Amino acid sequence: MSISVEIKDIVQEYPKPDGKGVTRVCDKISLAFDEPGINMLLGPSGCGKSTILRMMGGVRPIGVPTPTSGTVLIDGKPCDGAHDDAAMVFQRYSNRPDLTVRENVAFPFRMKLWKKKVPKAESEKRITDILAAVGLADKHDLLPAQLSGGQNQRVALARALVLRPRILLMDEPFSALDAQIRQEMQALLVKLYEMQPCLIVFVTHDVTEALTLGDRVITLSTQPARVADDFRITEPRPRSAIWARSTEAVKMEERILNILHAANPGRGELTVTV
Numbered sequence: 001m002s003i004s005v006e007i008k009d010i011v012q013e014y015p016k017p018d019g020k021g022v023t024r025v026c027d028k029i030s031l032a033f034d035e036p037g038i039n040m041l042l043g044p045s046g047c048g049k050s051t052i053l054r055m056m057g058g059v060r061p062i063g064v065p066t067p068t069s070g071t072v073l074i075d076g077k078p079c080d081g082a083h084d085d086a087a088m089v090f091q092r093y094s095n096r097p098d099l100t101v102r103e104n105v106a107f108p109f110r111m112k113l114w115k116k117k118v119p120k121a122e123s124e125k126r127i128t129d130i131l132a133a134v135g136l137a138d139k140h141d142l143l144p145a146q147l148s149g150g151q152n153q154r155v156a157l158a159r160a161l162v163l164r165p166r167i168l169l170m171d172e173p174f175s176a177l178d179a180q181i182r183q184e185m186q187a188l189l190v191k192l193y194e195m196q197p198c199l200i201v202f203v204t205h206d207v208t209e210a211l212t213l214g215d216r217v218i219t220l221s222t223q224p225a226r227v228a229d230d231f232r233i234t235e236p237r238p239r240s241a242i243w244a245r246s247t248e249a250v251k252m253e254e255r256i257l258n259i260l261h262a263a264n265p266g267r268g269e270l271t272v273t274v
């Protein structure tokens with residue numbers, strides 16, 4: 001699987017709520033991703049992480065030019081609107097309450113584009129396979145209200161991955177889950193990534209989550225955001241508790257926290273899970 005995503009000199013300004021002028025949220029952000037991998041994106045609240053993720057997915061807010069300047073290139077071509085290379089997973093799993101687990105996962109294939117692209121027999125097989133991979137084969141005919149938060153997030157993950165996206169954009173997907181379920185979901189994500197490698201960009205406020213999952217950790221500064229730090233982690237996954245307490249990991253943790261604290265002294269939503 002080959003993939004290249006380049007974010008070049010992105011500036012994003014949004015109109016101020018009182019209508020007087022604009023707020024610059026992102027200031028000349030440049031990032032390049034040229035291989036499958038799990039890329040963690042951290043930064044103080046409001047620095048524009050979701051904005052960047054949406055831009056990569058070609059999702060545009062109504063009435064605001066996005067980006068204000070700069071470009072996002074996918075395989076060298078400008079991404080200036082919705083495209084079918086990326087799938088998104090959000091903190092709120094946004095499953096349709098009136099559809100069963102299987103129908104929710106099948107939902108993308110109802111869209112004309114995917115109906116045309118993937119023959120019915122193939123889409124049915126993919127749905128069955130991904131439901132098994134996320135551990136929901138026996139729950140396929142339940143409704144979202146009959147599932148736990150973790151199970152609902154499994155449905156959302158399955159719905160994103162059933163399309164076999166080259167880019168998976170994840171916006172704090174596990175932050176509403178309790179610690180144990182979150183760890184299970186992290187392990188599941190790694191398993192799914194190994195089965196089907198793609199370019200994952202994963203927004204989190206949790207430094208431990210970044211060090212547990214990331215091949216690469218990118219930290220943004222406060223608004224207007226710039227890339228403050230960008231490093232790789234070569235330790236193979238799954239990463240042990242011994243590694244998490246190693247000098248290498250502790251230094252990485254301090255490196256991230258120093259930037260976040262400098263950006264946001266005394267407040268923010270930082271978490272370190274022990």
Ligand SMILES: Nc1ncnc2c1ncn2[C@@H]1O[C@H](COP(=O)(O)OP(=O)(O)OP(=O)(O)O)[C@@H](O)[C@H]1O
Pocket residue numbers: 014015025043044045046047048049050051052061062064
């Ligand atoms: N469509 C919009 N119109 C106006 N302002 C917006 C719009 N979208 C985002 N913003 C503002 O831009 C800033 C960055 O928002 P964004 O959600 O990208 O940040 P974030 O880093 O993901 O935040 P958090 O960590 O709190 O989720 C915020 O101040 C937000 O209010």
